[in-house]
Amino acid sequence: MAALDLLGGGFLAAFQFWYFMTIVTGLLVGVVAGALPGISFVNAMAMALPFTYVMEPTQSMLFLGGIYVGGVFGGSISAILINVPGTPASLPATWDGYPMTKRGEAKRALTIAVTASAVGGLVSALVLTFLSAPFASFALKFSQPEFFAATLLGLVSVIAIAKDQPVITMVSLLLGIAVGTVGVDPLYGQARFSFGVPEMESGVRFVVVMIGLFAIGEVVDLLATDRDLRPKKTGGKAIGAGFRDILNVKGAIARGTGIGCLIGMIPGAGATPGAVIAYGIEKQVSKRGKEFGTGVEEGLAAPESAKNATTGAAMVPLLTLGIPGSAATAIMLAAMMLHGVSPGPLLFIMDPSMVYTIFAAMIIANVLMIFAGIGVAQLFSTLMRTPPAILAAFIIVLSVVGAFGVRNNIFDVYVCLAFGVLGWGMKRVGFPSAPLVLGVILGPLAERYFLTSMANAKQDWTVFFTRPISATILGLALLFILWSLVPSLRGALRRRH
Amino acid sequence: MASIQNKKRHQTPRTGGRLPPGLGLLLPTLLPFGLLVMAVILPGFMFESDQTASTIGLGPAAWPEAILRAMAVFCVLWIARDVWVLGAAGRQPTLSFPVEDDHYHFGKAIVGLLLIIAYGWSLPLFGFAVTTTIFIGIWCLFGGLRNLMVVVPVAVIGTIALLWLFMGLALMPLPRGQGIFDNFSIWLLRATGIY
């Protein structure tokens, strides 16, 4: 029970005044930054990195960990309230969260979201604390073919979540993957589709595409419909979420958490595919699957718990192996290295108190997140009372700053604006934009996993089917496609008769 | 937050702000053709003329070509379905216009888009501070907020708060502008204590 003793010591350390305040500050910074349209939590963590120079190593990890946990949730606040995901992982929250807001159930949606996120995050933090070692060796078994299979599963789950025709969803998804191929290719270092513009060689980043498609399109619609963002007054029952509401979605939360924990450990994947896969699976499993997209509680709870369940799991390979699986954990690695601390197996032997303080802090941060989340959500609901014109102007400015901040590059602002116009047009003709964004996120990952797998197998494509884990995941993906196509095939047959 | 759809006030027909019906049928039918053409011709533009694609392994062109080909196939499926559908009366094309809850002002949307594009385009020329102040001001006026006693302070204080947050605290190198605008931005950044 050495682990419990160490964890106890970790809790004692984490509850010291300055450490505790660091966690709280990080959490609040994360939730607010995540909730601001345009500023993603990865952005916020990169901006926070210089502040960690003056902190001691443990404290800097608590600060960044707080931002990470808070930021992954924060994006859902703006997704639920104004249909603009603050962070790519919050994309699914716009599908069932925003319709709830339209019904006047914003508060209920936010309560369900924050509870689901906290539960997911907490379980994930416990997994990190107690199962790091077995999970780490499990993670090492995964290689490029498995990563490719998992990414493919994320891509096909888009078909399952589609409200639209599968054919159009596929076109949108493939268009997104094609957009993702712009710029230097991952293996050969050759620029593609640059059309002679040097800036195009840097490629198109998904955050920039997402900001353009969602934030700008939404703001223009806001202007054009004279819509009001002020909270809708509704009578009686539908104000907040009770304990009962949460109990009703406990199955969705459990499934989402499980999926998130597994996906989180896969390097490169992270919160967004976790949330999307959880939504897709929940849609198939839930009794109300057909109603998904109209404001169903399960459809909100499952992806919310999944995306926060990736936070702790993503830190497993970072802390145990010294291998960061995502942009967020890469920034944490940088913070540790700048302090001369190298994560990896040696860290557990050389400085276990630091490791267990981080574990304790992750647990504390997820509990505190319920309060921070609700507090900031309250603040944002209040902000909605400002005149829509002012709000819209600031959303645009924040979006532009966010697009710029991804790589401190003005060209990304132009790309963002181009996708803003495109997104507006797509919305007007009813062409779905969510599959496109997911294509841009997952496409480049799928490409490099595919090409590296092939290079490692002497260009033999059977490698994806001869490795047991990869074959299993691919089988799941195939099942998933068939399962989700059943209703539309049945519909087509019925129409014929 | 929630869109207030006061149904009593909006008695205007739902089609009020939408495209004319003819265009409404034409656009969704033409879109897959456009995408198909794109998917077919784009592989030819993948590399610049002075580049030669690497020949080790699958090469850098394999993946994008496969994706574009798959996209072409799905576009053909889409077109096939539309042709089949349009042959029979009373059916809708695969892509259908969204039904708006509210009246949609197309003119206002276009002007809004142009304003946003102008904002992005002038950022590197006039710098973040100047452009943002003007943009917030114009947008508020355009959005129906006519009280200058509100608009001007919101634009000025808002911009300075953003400057403080992003250039001061987060150390982002937001554009300062060219020529005298650069000098002005540097002066402003010093005056606000950021530099």
Next chain:
Amino acid sequence: MKVFGKMAVGAALMTSAMTISGAALAQGYPDRPVELIVTFGPGGGADLMGRTMAQLMEGPLGVSIPVSNVGGASGNAGLTQLRTNPADGYTMGTLISLTVASWASGLGDNKPEDFEVIAVVQSSPSFLFVPASGDHQTAEALFAFAQENPGAITVATSGYGTQDDVTLKLLANAGIEMENVPFQAPAERYASPIGGHTSAIYEEPGDVAQFIQAGQLTPVVVFSAERHPEFPDVPTSAELGIDISGLDNYRSIAVAAGTPDDVVEKLAQAVATATASDEWQAFCTKTYSCITPVTGEAAQAMVSDFRDLIAAQLAN
């Protein structure tokens, strides 16, 4: 009423800000923050070098040095920004060998002449590492196996058309044929030999220091003219009969060409002060990359020669 309340807060903030700013004014260059563009995303070797250097140069220059990560196109996106910003010394950038190699394979429109290299501050030869669980624990065994079974040994590298690729090609020319398996993400590259998915990895020791110390990766051969002082037991490739050197990984600080000489001089002094500090020595020791900084014409020549060398090798 609310608006006026906000205005009052804003005004108070502004006045307090103005009083702080008075003290920050200095004489001559630099009189405002000098931006350092790190040409890769946060967390990598270039980022760590840039951030450490920025911290250490703040003292001698007397201004703050904010770091901005401008990743993309093998570092060319950031360099394009460095080149097009005014050449007044208020923008510096990281210029590393990987980016120079990318010019040789036709990427970007940057040239060695576009930049003035202040100093090359880090350099390290690359090694082949094998996992502790691997079948071949010495270079002789590894090479012998590769000679008998061409292409059976897989080596994790950073890509085709890089120094890594050139080294493997030179080995193949000498009859030691190994399969190049490029991994774009460094983390996945390090994980692959440790997880047993590739037989070896080509890397500089600084980037895999924690894995060497944990005993997960073992260096078997160094591609350099001399043995590395930190790894005296690891033979050079020349000792094994294949002379491969001059392909070291280096990292430098550069400004745009046309920057005034006195500004360059001031920056060079600041870099010299920084590299002489204990903090820098600790940093470069930990990353096995300490060198005597190369400055001026020699640094400039190092960059253009390296590009020509890679271009010549790739043309073969």
